[in-house]
Amino acid sequence: MRSSSTLFTPVLIVCCLIIIVSFAVRASFGVFQIPIATEFGWLRADFSLAIAIQNLAWGFGQPIFGAIAEKIGDRKAIIMGAVIYAVGLVLSSYAVTPGQHQFLAIFVGFGVAGTGFGVILAVVGRASSDANRSMSLAIVTAAGSAGQVFGPPIAAWLLSFLPWNSVFLIFGAAILLTLLTLPFMRSPQLASKHQIEQSMGEILIRAFKDPSFALIFLGFFSCGYQLAFITAHFPAMVTEMCGAIDPTGTLASLGVNSTSALGAVAISMIGLANIVGTLAAGYLGKRYSKKYLLAGVYTSRAIIAAVFIMLPITPTTVVIFSFAMGLLFLASVPLTSGLVAHIYGLRYMGTLYGIVFMSHQIGSFLGVWLGGRLYDIYGTYTAVWWVGVGVGAFSAIVHLPIREQPMDARKAA
Secondary structure, eight states, X not given: OOOBSOSSOHHHHXXXXXXXXXXXXXXXXXXXXXXXXXXXXOOHHHHXXXXXXXXXXXXXXXXXXXXXXXXXXXXXXXXXHHHHHXXXXXXXXXXXXXXXXXXXHHHHHHHHHHHSHHHHHHHHHHHBOTTTHHHHHHHHHHHHHHHHHHHHHHHHHHXXXXXXXXXXXXXXXXXXXXXXXXXXXXXXXXXOHHHHHSOHHHHHHHHHHOHHHHHHHHHHHHHHHHHHHHHHHHHHHHHHHSOOOOTTSHHHHTTOOSHHHHHHHHHXXXXXXXXXXHHHHHHHHTTSXXXXXXXXXXXXXXXXXXXXHHSOOOHHHHHHHHHHHHTTTTTHHHHHHHHHHHHHOSTTHHHHHHHHHHHHHHHHHHHHHHHHHHHHHHSSSHHHHHHHHHHHHHHHHXXXXXXXXXXXXXXXX
């Protein structure tokens, strides 16, 4: 039975709602950097390591939850993820030492894995027709950006009159509320009889032997590095390194009167612009080579980041950077997941994309941890920023040799 030809199905809508809430919470952790470090007198690296561990746990949890979804069902995997996510947030609200936060970040990371892209993109990919798949994956990714738009400002607003641990409890409740949407998400039909008959081991062996899978894995590293560093450290970076906001300027008239407020708003700006960029990536991914589009995304990111750090950091350059980088921020996700589905099929897309996503999250761990570590050593984020430029250029290069042809078609030829 073929998937529905309708683009906006109940599966797509429910998956978007889950991703919005999951990513709203995930994207807000950078806003807690300064309040938590200030309350306990921690070094910047202490809470940064907790966020880094969260990203690493997310990466290792992604193929696990992908396999769980493919073995026992998508909804059961999402329920497990949401409960673990909420438990991690609730327990973190009582944590008072760096070690406690870092340990509990493992729960939060696994929770994000169960409610994040690896499971959700596979659900949507299997539920979509061939004609709609690229756009459907882009819409779900854009929903993650929508969560990023709302998450940090909501966190900053709540922190203006509540302690940080109360905000964690509110976020935990919000994650659990997403489970109310699951009855409207019926598990989609699998793509084809041939894919159903293939075992997970067979698909994994074929993918691991394929050099293109290794290149996709390596190329996704810089995406994680850049995105996690910016999400975790950019609010603090803007707060401390940006020039003063003109009290008579446009930003002040919009209620952004301090660099700390601008830091939180900048993450939202990135998310807002990325809604446009991700949808554009989905549109283009159906019509043009995904590997060349990915090479273009990583090249553009490297150029934008290099120009930004070479210029004086002012409110104007922060806004311009946020929109420019935002257009590319998650554009790699529908292209990469679509590339995995195109080459290796849909049956075990969640597991295969989860494995590729591990590279993304290893990069995320290093981006967040190095950001805090090098800041404590040098008092600036400049060095770790330039590392991000370099790994972005690396990713652009490694995508070029990928064979963008389905494995079954290669075998038949």
